[in-house]
Amino acid sequence: MNFASDNTSGASPHVLEAIVRANAGTLPSYGGDPHSVEAQRRLCEIFAAEPAIALVATGTAANALALASVVPPGGVVFCHEHAHINDEECAAPEFYTAAGKLVGVPGENGKIDPDALRTTLRRFPRGVVRQAQGACLSISQATESGTLYTLGELRELTGIAHENGLVVHMDGARFANAVASFGCTPAAMSHEVGIDVLSFGATKNGTLACEAILVFDKAAGAALPFRQKRGGHVLSKGRFLGSQMAAYLEEGHWLDLARHANAMAKRLADGLQLRNSVRLPWTRQVNEVFAILPHASIARLREAGAMFYDWDPDYLPVAQRPGPTETFVRLLCSFATEPAEIDRFLELERAAD
Amino acid sequence: MNFASDNTSGASPHVLEAIVRANAGTLPSYGGDPHSVEAQRRLCEIFAAEPAIALVATGTAANALALASVVPPGGVVFCHEHAHINDEECAAPEFYTAAGKLVGVPGENGKIDPDALRTTLRRFPRGVVRQAQGACLSISQATESGTLYTLGELRELTGIAHENGLVVHMDGARFANAVASFGCTPAAMSHEVGIDVLSFGATKNGTLACEAILVFDKAAGAALPFRQKRGGHVLSKGRFLGSQMAAYLEEGHWLDLARHANAMAKRLADGLQLRNSVRLPWTRQVNEVFAILPHASIARLREAGAMFYDWDPDYLPVAQRPGPTETFVRLLCSFATEPAEIDRFLELERAAD
Amino acid sequence: MNFASDNTSGASPHVLEAIVRANAGTLPSYGGDPHSVEAQRRLCEIFAAEPAIALVATGTAANALALASVVPPGGVVFCHEHAHINDEECAAPEFYTAAGKLVGVPGENGKIDPDALRTTLRRFPRGVVRQAQGACLSISQATESGTLYTLGELRELTGIAHENGLVVHMDGARFANAVASFGCTPAAMSHEVGIDVLSFGATKNGTLACEAILVFDKAAGAALPFRQKRGGHVLSKGRFLGSQMAAYLEEGHWLDLARHANAMAKRLADGLQLRNSVRLPWTRQVNEVFAILPHASIARLREAGAMFYDWDPDYLPVAQRPGPTETFVRLLCSFATEPAEIDRFLELERAAD
Amino acid sequence: MNFASDNTSGASPHVLEAIVRANAGTLPSYGGDPHSVEAQRRLCEIFAAEPAIALVATGTAANALALASVVPPGGVVFCHEHAHINDEECAAPEFYTAAGKLVGVPGENGKIDPDALRTTLRRFPRGVVRQAQGACLSISQATESGTLYTLGELRELTGIAHENGLVVHMDGARFANAVASFGCTPAAMSHEVGIDVLSFGATKNGTLACEAILVFDKAAGAALPFRQKRGGHVLSKGRFLGSQMAAYLEEGHWLDLARHANAMAKRLADGLQLRNSVRLPWTRQVNEVFAILPHASIARLREAGAMFYDWDPDYLPVAQRPGPTETFVRLLCSFATEPAEIDRFLELERAAD
Known part of the structure; x- marks a missing residue:
């Protein structure tokens, strides 16, 4: 992850x-x-x-x-x-x-x-x-x-x-x-x-x-x-x-790799979008997902070994910035990301409720 | 070669x-x-x-x-x-x-x-x-x-x-x-x-x-x-x-590689030094051999596929520069050079007489 | 001027x-x-x-x-x-x-x-x-x-x-x-x-x-x-x-010169400040006066030979920017500016009403 | 001088x-x-x-x-x-x-x-x-x-x-x-x-x-x-x-100035060239004179207040370099050099014999 x-x-x-x-x-x-x-x-x-x-x-x-x-x-x-x-x-x-x-x-x-x-x-x-x-x-x-x-x-x-x-x-x-x-x-x-x-x-x-x-x-x-x-x-x-x-x-190897990374990010974004407690400020279009997650989810995910970076909330319009119990993060998928990693991530995130 | x-x-x-x-x-x-x-x-x-x-x-x-x-x-x-x-x-x-x-x-x-x-x-x-x-x-x-x-x-x-x-x-x-x-x-x-x-x-x-x-x-x-x-x-x-x-x-892998390259250059220099028609202006100390060779040898070697660069004769003292029928060349050995390549090179050079 | x-x-x-x-x-x-x-x-x-x-x-x-x-x-x-x-x-x-x-x-x-x-x-x-x-x-x-x-x-x-x-x-x-x-x-x-x-x-x-x-x-x-x-x-x-x-x-020559330039700018700012049609967005403190003047004043002054630059209104907070009939200008005084120049400027500005 | x-x-x-x-x-x-x-x-x-x-x-x-x-x-x-x-x-x-x-x-x-x-x-x-x-x-x-x-x-x-x-x-x-x-x-x-x-x-x-x-x-x-x-x-x-x-x-002011400086350098070079003990390694063509002078002359001139720089003898071919009792110097004339300065310099140099 x-x-x-x-x-x-x-x-x-x-x-x-x-x-x-x-x-x-x-x-x-x-x-x-x-x-x-x-x-x-x-x-x-x-x-x-x-x-x-x-x-x-x-x-x-x-x-x-x-x-x-x-x-x-x-x-x-x-x-x-x-x-x-x-x-x-x-x-x-x-x-x-x-x-x-x-x-x-x-x-x-x-x-x-x-x-x-x-x-x-x-x-x-x-x-x-x-x-x-x-x-x-x-x-x-x-x-x-x-x-x-x-x-x-x-x-x-x-x-x-x-x-x-x-x-x-x-x-x-x-x-x-x-x-x-x-x-x-x-x-x-x-x-x-x-x-x-x-x-x-x-x-x-x-x-x-x-x-x-x-x-x-x-x-x-x-x-x-x-x-x-x-x-x-x-x-x-x-x-x-x-x-x-x-x-x-x-x-076409390069496009195969890119399509896979994009698809993984889509799977991740689609999963997160179903959640009321999660916001995606920018529409996912490639292999990057930017999300505002509750602190509880963040803690649960990192505890389980998921790796991702906090992102600068100043990059968002004021109205969209994370609240006091939320963090803005970036989630990147690559050609090597596997569907199971996404599913595990989503599962952990949901379990934090 | x-x-x-x-x-x-x-x-x-x-x-x-x-x-x-x-x-x-x-x-x-x-x-x-x-x-x-x-x-x-x-x-x-x-x-x-x-x-x-x-x-x-x-x-x-x-x-x-x-x-x-x-x-x-x-x-x-x-x-x-x-x-x-x-x-x-x-x-x-x-x-x-x-x-x-x-x-x-x-x-x-x-x-x-x-x-x-x-x-x-x-x-x-x-x-x-x-x-x-x-x-x-x-x-x-x-x-x-x-x-x-x-x-x-x-x-x-x-x-x-x-x-x-x-x-x-x-x-x-x-x-x-x-x-x-x-x-x-x-x-x-x-x-x-x-x-x-x-x-x-x-x-x-x-x-x-x-x-x-x-x-x-x-x-x-x-x-x-x-x-x-x-x-x-x-x-x-x-x-x-x-x-x-x-x-x-x-x-010690790095030194093994270097020792091999040096030894190959030594084998080459030693072989060339036996030849009256060849001069080595600088003493060989590592994996490089600089030699002044007769045109005939150069031609024979290149014809047979040997690859090496001509070197600038101005780098030599005037007295040591190549004569009108000679060329100054650089010969480099690497960790991958094989003894047979050296021997073939020397043989070809000798055969040009 | x-x-x-x-x-x-x-x-x-x-x-x-x-x-x-x-x-x-x-x-x-x-x-x-x-x-x-x-x-x-x-x-x-x-x-x-x-x-x-x-x-x-x-x-x-x-x-x-x-x-x-x-x-x-x-x-x-x-x-x-x-x-x-x-x-x-x-x-x-x-x-x-x-x-x-x-x-x-x-x-x-x-x-x-x-x-x-x-x-x-x-x-x-x-x-x-x-x-x-x-x-x-x-x-x-x-x-x-x-x-x-x-x-x-x-x-x-x-x-x-x-x-x-x-x-x-x-x-x-x-x-x-x-x-x-x-x-x-x-x-x-x-x-x-x-x-x-x-x-x-x-x-x-x-x-x-x-x-x-x-x-x-x-x-x-x-x-x-x-x-x-x-x-x-x-x-x-x-x-x-x-x-x-x-x-x-x-x-103290350098300070004499500066005091004069500052005093001239003060005379200018003081004069402009008396005018309802003029705004000074920044408090004058040295030898520079920034003013928002009516177009009529600007025209009159330049016609009479007064020289000064328009200034970038984007440097002002939105609320303070010039209206459609105003221009934002910079007025600089130097050690050589004479009181009469200031007075003439102010007079011309007033006369534009 | x-x-x-x-x-x-x-x-x-x-x-x-x-x-x-x-x-x-x-x-x-x-x-x-x-x-x-x-x-x-x-x-x-x-x-x-x-x-x-x-x-x-x-x-x-x-x-x-x-x-x-x-x-x-x-x-x-x-x-x-x-x-x-x-x-x-x-x-x-x-x-x-x-x-x-x-x-x-x-x-x-x-x-x-x-x-x-x-x-x-x-x-x-x-x-x-x-x-x-x-x-x-x-x-x-x-x-x-x-x-x-x-x-x-x-x-x-x-x-x-x-x-x-x-x-x-x-x-x-x-x-x-x-x-x-x-x-x-x-x-x-x-x-x-x-x-x-x-x-x-x-x-x-x-x-x-x-x-x-x-x-x-x-x-x-x-x-x-x-x-x-x-x-x-x-x-x-x-x-x-x-x-x-x-x-x-x-x-033509610029050329008047240059002609004067050149003429002063010529006067200086001509005077030095008459001396057996002085050598001018480079022909004087503009307002610079390069000369090899005996130590005695150098000492006498500097004592009298003449100002000039020693110059790098390595700039000369070996055969022309100063001997053990000589120094290589550069003498520059300008638009402001006066004939009397030249004459005084030459007089002092001669007097060192």
Whole structure:
């Protein structure tokens, strides 16, 4: 019953086997191996595009390098005020963008409000030397609240960004879960709605340590390999990254994993929703469930070994915040979560009454 | 017959098995897992010290983060003019040290000349505002020429550094090979001779993608985890790094691997040294052989599939450079190199006469 | 009738004469001249302290270098959400702090709210690697709203900061106006209430281009000269800076200038306050008047050549924002503002009825 | 008899008067004043070009911002191994270029050797991810040895640079002295021979604290104002910079000043050349004289109050270095040096026999 994060599991068996297979023999280093080449080929195929691509071992590196590819030194990145890049990455985006500035934009349900974005942009007028200049809009899909922008919402935001001379980055740490939830193509949720640069997450969804950066305008991504090396993110035994990504993308494996994680979260949310004493402030759309639970349930669950994090109630509108006998928690399901774990969790929660 | 690099092999079977075993089940993320804890314990034990430790996936990250731990923004790092950090890491050390400056010091056989170091230090007087201020001396052991500083030579260099207010970093990408060659303890070649911060390489010697940074003054390394995260170098599924390092250090495995690689290089160097038409400009001490070979041999070997790199003849004193019908090459052996490969290489070389 | 800024005037005649006098003859460069030495002596005397001191030509340099002196690479600077360092300096603080992060804290009347500060600090827990670590609290005195923290309020904020391991910076671009308003000593408004580093503004108050940075813990400021040089902020003909600051501090000249500017603003505020059609949302305390004026007045004044900036109504609580026929403006007085200008302004404003 | 530097004098009387005149009244801030506009107009006129222009207060800022305009983060700047940007600016170029790397190229007489440049460039191949990528060639005219590249030599170097995809920067700290020496047009020594970006020095030649940056491709310089602000180099009372540069360029004043300084240095060099006991290792071409003098002369001169710096003998070929009873010194003349000072110096030197 580990619902702490989708990174508390290891790699999917299919991915692990690929790593093992790729370990044999001598191969060119620094990404020249056939596994890395195959990974790139599959990414192009799946996205129906010819982007500049880099494989890296962490999501923070993916986001920071993706942003650095499109943000000039000291440029401004607009993002949701609770975006992972703003709150959880120890100022890595600032570091990689040569001291860029992250500016938070408010919005309910973890989603950037278009009007709030327009208002914020007016505070950074073009050509006024006192103000750092806007460079990028970063959108998280799924959001930090486990919600999803519709394709129309994405198009609206990228439209505002492009009108204002910004490039658009998507933090797709849970891109697979979002695509699985929509049933759309990867292209439809990225370059077709105006995403210029994508952090294509995979570690949370079944690789051991592998993410991809896709810069859809290949020429714009020309410096990506050098930035990657300068950040210390080019693995000498590149086969490790290549084999993971190639296996992850093989025959829809990545979507199978995501569909499973989403389904587990749905099972959990459905179960909790039946309870009068439990509230789910945000609609579950991917593999994350945010819930306000009675203290009694929390105690019972943790006593039984269930693992999950308390979440910051300030992220909720005042009216929805937990009462004095409640706690706001995040429950994450992964490709490895089993139905029995969900059922046991729900049973324990009910038993706390 | 792949002598191109010691990173063209995968992980040693023992290390790979440990990765596989560690993949099962849920574990705390970001280095809180028992494998990472065990890796740290073994590093402390082997070095007979209590350093601040970080595990990272690349050697460039290890060097750059190690330097950043001890170099203030814009500080000067003195190193051999052909040091890997100066020549081969795409300015990652400059990036991580907040625009530090690398200053090359000459010296034969890939080793910093103590007198040249003293002369160079005089060009960077303390307290003169026009000059960037010296912060660090970085020593590669083994060197880029495959040679070794004696412990006495290390002590001389660290002495000069400390007298001049510098901390001392060791780029130990091939630390294991050096220790295996000397038969000394890890402590004797690091903190006991005045090394303050060590990049403890492992990837070239049998891990898949894992290196350690050791800051021997633990307090001085307090910011290391934050710098690591800020660089995007904290793996969420930390078990991947921890399991590799723990297995690598288990029951002397790391030294077994290094001894093998060294022995293979010895076999190769010994064979080449019997040949009148071949010259070895630098004495072989670890797993690298640098040789000047006749064009005919080169052609024959490559035709037969042998892989190795041409090396820059400018690194040699003028008198030792290759003649018009010779080429300077680097030949690297790894833990996976087999005696038969060496023998076949030597045979082919001889047959070119 | 130029109320656009306190930097639209040149230097005070006394300061200008000092520049002219200092121009004669040869003198040591890079701050070794007697004028710079005298400026440092006077700063020590006036502040009753022995800080590390640097003279620079711009306020942005003063703030950015002051922050860089106390913020490690990537550290967090907490400041009011509308602080000059956050809003008006083109990300110079981020640049100089090696990609530090500025985090805005709300508060009415331009002043950081202590509770909001405590709440914000909780979002950046110590030792949690995902979060950039807090390094500094920056307080503007006077604020961007022309208001003043009382000495007690300053002590409360610096107390919170120090408890949380932060050093405290004061952006004293209008430090002189604040001291003149309070009638306190410079020490009482800086190191005695817990300010660790001060940007001591002078350009807005009568120098041509000269500010001072004071790091009250002299040892902590040891690297200041090198950071200054690295930023390109050491003037070769240092006499230009030294002569300005020495003259500015001579016989209370700096306070005479500030008292005059404050008195002019008072005359203006007093006049406006008599008018029913005008609102002053923030109490005037230094040389800045913020007023909501009817469109008719605005038009009349600008037609007559009065110069001043519209101000962002979003900085006001919703209830206080200008109505559809009003505009929010900022009116700045300087050492050079003449009573007749104020009277003419008031007369024109009244005549718009 | 101050020959220590050309920055030990103040401003020329003509420049000082302009500063005084410009001080009166209110004017737009941040460079919007008529003096700054006129300065820009004159720079365009004198260079027969429409560059992007910035005025700054220091030479270090001029060089660092000029380089930052054309060097992407982490790019390599090639320059003479003893270039001011490499040796005397406290790593400011590295700071402003977001951790760029300066690579020294050898060459006699302070001039980059074209063959050495070609050799060095081969060490930084395009597209090889291990190597930082070349971005810029920086040429000092006049050099740190007081020598001049001929226009042909400049064209050769810029040709090599452009063929290799580098932009070319000229550090023109003594540009005026060089133009005065050649009698050519400013255009002929800059954009017409392939210079892309120029640091146009003025402080050493008669302003108090003002230099210009010219990016000849105006579009390429679009970000210059933002970089300038981000560095803290936009003066609020911009009239101070504008009035200096406008006066400096008025009716050839700048060239009059430079011709005088050059003539004084010629008088000094001519006098020294008559002496058997004195050697001038580098031909005097501008306002700098480098001489090897007997200890007796040095002692006599310093006793009489002459000021000048010892210079690093390692900058000379071994055969030309001072003997055991000699010292290598640098003697600088400025616009303010008087013939009587030269004559007195020569007399004292002769009297030491």
